Amino acid sequence: MNHRRSSRGLSHSQRSGGPSGGHWRQSIKEQGQNKSNAQGTDVYPSQRSGVPTGRQWRQSNKERWQNESKVPVAEVEEEDQKPGPQVKETVPRGVCQTMCPTQELWDREKQNRLHRFEMVLGTEKDRRPRGDPLRAVKEYSRPAAGKDATNPPDLRPPAVLLKTVCYLIDDIATSPNLQPWTEVYNFVFDRLRSVKQDMIIQRVSGLDCVAILERAVRFLIYASYCLCGEPLRLYDPSINDTHLQEYLSWLLDCYKTGTEPYPNQEEFHALDLLYNLGSGRAMQHILEVPKQHRSTPSITLALSINQAFLERNPLRLLRLAQKLNFLQTCALHRHLVKCRRDLLLIYSHGYSSRNCRFPLHRLSKLLSLDISLTSQLCQVYGLEVSQDKQVIFSKAAFNEPEQGKLHCKLYHSIVADKQKGLTIGNIIHGNAFV
DSSP states (O other): OHHHHHHHHSOHHHHTTOOOHHHHHHHHHHHHHHHHHHHOSSSOGGGSTTOOOHHHHHHHHHHHHHHHHOOOHHHHHHHHTSOOOOOOOOOOOOOOOSSSOHHHHHHHHHTTOOOGGGBOTTOTTSSSOOBOTTTOOOOOOOOOTTOOTTOGGGOOOHHHHHHHHHHIIIIIITOTTSOOHHHHHHHHHHHHHHHHHHHHHHTOOSHHHHHHHHHHHHHHHHHHHHTTTOOTTTOOHHHHHHHHHHHHHHHHHHHHHOOSOOTTHHHHHHHHHHHTTTOHHHHHHHHTSOHHHHTSHHHHHHHHHHHHHHTTOHHHHHHHHTTSOHHHHHHHGGGHHHHHHHHHHHHHHHTOOTTOOEEHHHHHHHHTOOHHHHHHHHHHTTOEEOTTSEEEOOTTTOOOOOTTTSOGGGGOHHHHTTOTTOOHHHHHHTOOOO
């Protein structure tokens, strides 16, 4: 028992007759030093004979790196200009020859998502109306994850896109049988967005691109006048304005960068300025136009109206507006409310007197309104109109109307008078000149 207990308390080295713990650790340390000295891997460079110290080593390497970095500029430029493998970016090209891809037409027919303007006549009231390939137009869809928007069978080439836009104008927008026009507008607006989407994906440019954009701009400008005052659920002027500005910016950029002759660019530069009176961006676009184009009558007139607007001269602005054609007046019409308000405010201060009377018929000519509308507008701003058709201006009586009380559509006579004899097709295709 004592022999077993004493042997159990001994260490392994003592039982086997090996060296003690102290001798064993000393021998391992000596072996490690000998091995590292033999291989030279764990010794610092400064500890080896003939090797510089750490500071000298860093200094020598720093000088070497600086010398290597001093490569002549000409050599660098030559290396950059060496021909190498160029990555060519491929632009998808559409092959769909119909206004609506066949697969989309089938899908929307199965899902009952056809618009009534796209259905086969006589099937509108069926449980599942059939789609007419000659009337269906590709609808706008937002880009979605996992959906390939560059599939050539789903993209329409530029010639088909232009044909689609002409169909939307000639067969939908101008059709007297398709009512109400708010529904017509929403259908055409959505289909124009899908046209723009196809153009962006294919990077369409040139004459077809310009022809499409010109018609889209005219349509949206006409809609901004025609649907003014409609409920927001039927027509949102801010959304219409956002897309119109995008189309205008794209179109003017095409004029600037294109090499082909564009006969309508003066018209659209003038429309851009009239629609965006007081805008520095619109003015910059006109200043970039060559001088021979900038001196055309349409641009000269637009510049004069813009100057009158900046000078707060509503009387001159309204006089010059009489010279505009119908579409130009449509572009200007959203500024007319402010212009007439400024004129009444100026006259309220200039003719503010108890004994002063201003003839109503004369004021109606200045405002480009008939007598009844002039009287109504004066009352909206708190001005008194006597029974003998005289306006009593007073700066104390002038006040701003309550929100929603002033309806712009009631005072469109200056625009409506110029539309006589013009169809929507004439307007959008560019024949709206008087």
